[in-house]
Amino acid sequence: MLDFFRKPIFLIILAAALIAAGVWAYISNRGSQTTSTTTTTTTTTSTTTETISNLTNADASTLADGIAAQLALADAKAAEVDKKLQLAAIEVDLPATMDQNSGSTYYIYTSTSDTLNNWVIAISNSDNKFVRSRTVKADYMGSLTSINRSFVKNNFVAALQIAEKNAGKDFRQGNTITGVKLTLKNADPKGWLYWFVDYSTSTNQKEIQIDASTGAVVPAS
Numbered sequence: 329m330l331d332f333f334r335k336p337i338f339l340i341i342l343a344a345a346l347i348a349a350g351v352w353a354y355i356s357n358r359g360s361q362t363t364s365t366t367t368t369t370t371t372t373t374s375t376t377t378e379t380i381s382n383l384t385n386a387d388a389s390t391l392a393d394g395i396a397a398q399l400a401l402a403d404a405k406a407a408e409v410d411k412k413l414q415l416a417a418i419e420v421d422l423p424a425t426m427d428q429n430s431g432s433t434y435y436i437y438t439s440t441s442d443t444l445n446n447w448v449i450a451i452s453n454s455d456n457k458f459v460r461s462r463t464v465k466a467d468y469m470g471s472l473t474s475i476n477r478s479f480v481k482n483n484f485v486a487a488l489q490i491a492e493k494n495a496g497k498d499f500r501q502g503n504t505i506t507g508v509k510l511t512l513k514n515a516d517p518k519g520w521l522y523w524f525v526d527y528s529t530s531t532n533q534k535e536i537q538i539d540a541s542t543g544a545v546v547p548a549s
Contacts, residue, residue: 382426384492388485391428395483398456402435402449405460413437413447416472417513420453420484424505429454431507433484438465438472446472473514479521479541484510486543487523491536494545499527499534506530512540522546 399418406413416438422431435449446465451458465471482490487510492500499505511524520539527534537546 381428383422383428383485383488384426384497385489386428386485388483388489391485392483395485398433398451398453399435401456401458402433402451405449405458406435406437406447409447409460410439412439412441414439414474415477416446416474417469417511418484419469419512420510422508422510424507426488426508436469436472438474469513473519475512475514475521480512481541482523482538482543484512484523487512487525487538487540490538490543490545491523491525491527494536496525496527496534496536503527503529503532503534517546 403415406415414437415435417436419434419436420431421434431453433451433453435451437447437449439447444464445462446469448461448463448468449458450461463469488496488508506528509524509526509528511526512521513524514520515522515524515537521541523538523540525536525538535548537548538544539546
């Protein structure tokens with residue numbers, strides 16, 4: 329029996345077996361590495377999610393300083409025209425994307441000494457470039473009363489987000505909107521200060537009225 333183990337044929341078989349075992353171990357190891365790599369890749373891909381970032385989910389408080397600075401610019405430009413002008417309304421026109429720093433904001437000033445015209449300071453939200461114009465009241469915004477700024481506890485970003493939670497988002501998801509307009513002015517009921525958030529499509533519009541002080545939504549009449 330010992331002579332058999334010394335024969336060349338046994339040595340050849342033994343060598344082949346060792347080679348086969350090595351090849352099998354190599355293949356198994358590569359297969360394990362491939363599986364691990366595939367699993368890692370899959371996990372990485374599944375955790376990469378695109379997030380839409382616009383005014384509907386921005387932190388309204390972090391934008392407050394920029395909004396205040398733009399209002400201060402409008403006040404300064406209105407005072408250059410007439411120091412007696414009083415802020416009576418704000419209109420923010422946004423594109424359908426509602427991106428930060430998009431669209432334009434219109435500051436409307438009125439004076440008791442001018443019964444025919446309002447002054448409008450139009451400012452770009454992207455670069456704060458402005459245009460001043462005297463506009464006939466009947467052509468834009470109508471007759472307005474000056475607003476009490478201490479009642480503005482919610483800026484337009486906060487108002488938009490309140491509207492989103494109160495049917496605005498549902499309206500957007502069910503329609504193709506062309507833009508969103510937010511208007512701050514004294515109005516009915518009670519002549520209080522409100523934000524009017526208007527979602528527009530090519531054929532219709534959804535309006536949500538919000539108390540500028542409390543953030544409460546006014547039920548549709």
